[in-house]
Amino acid sequence: MSIKSVTHLNFRGDARSALEFYRSVFGGDLAVVTYRDAGAVSEPAEADQVMWGQVAADNGFQVMAYDVPSSMPWERGENSFFVSVRGESAQEITAYWEGLSGGATVVRPLGPAPWAPLYGMLTDRFGVVWVLDVVGDQGR
Template sequence: MTVNVTPHLNFRGDARTALEFYQSVFGGDLVVTTYADMGNAADPAEADLVVWGQVAAANGFRVMAYDVPASRPWSQGDDPFFVSVRGDDVEEMDAAWKRLAEGAFIVQPFGSAPWAERYGMLKDRFGVTWVLDVLGEQ
């Protein structure tokens, strides 16, 4: 049996833009289904919002997202989760870091750490906190 865990991010109107950005960072295929596509847009103003979306890359990166409708309460809160991306290729992770850092608040610059060949933490322009690392030899 194989089990995969995929972060599912909730937004209020930014899901498509966030998914497009994550695709530009990590590559892969983007699939977006809107409330209109599903035929369940209770509010016509929300018809083009994302009811389900995903970026899936050949290297194993996966993230899903949707726009919480206005009829449901939603709060991003303070650091409710971190999305951790662990790779084994320093160059690949460094390139992802540089793209993800555009417009981000850097919590910990991407560099060497006592427990990892590379480690960094940032809060992206959508308010999502990301941890990227390359463990190296332990």
């Protein structure tokens, strides 16, 4: 038996834009169900926001997201989680880094680290902190 863990990101009105952005970086298919689609509109201004969404790519990347309704509390928080993307090659990780870095704040530039041949951390334009690295001997 095996399980799969998928990162689920919560937004306040930015879920569709974030999912479209992640698809542009990692590829894959985008699926979105709005509150209107699900017949679950409680606030008319939020009808076209994302009730359920995901990007799933053949390379194994998958992320889910939704827009927290205004009737529920939501706060982005600070350092509440990181999304970690581990790859086998510098070329693969560098391409993802370049895609995510548009409008991002670099926390640690992409470069060698004691535990990985290539490692970097950034906060993307949606406030999500990403850690990208090439799997080193410790990660195997």
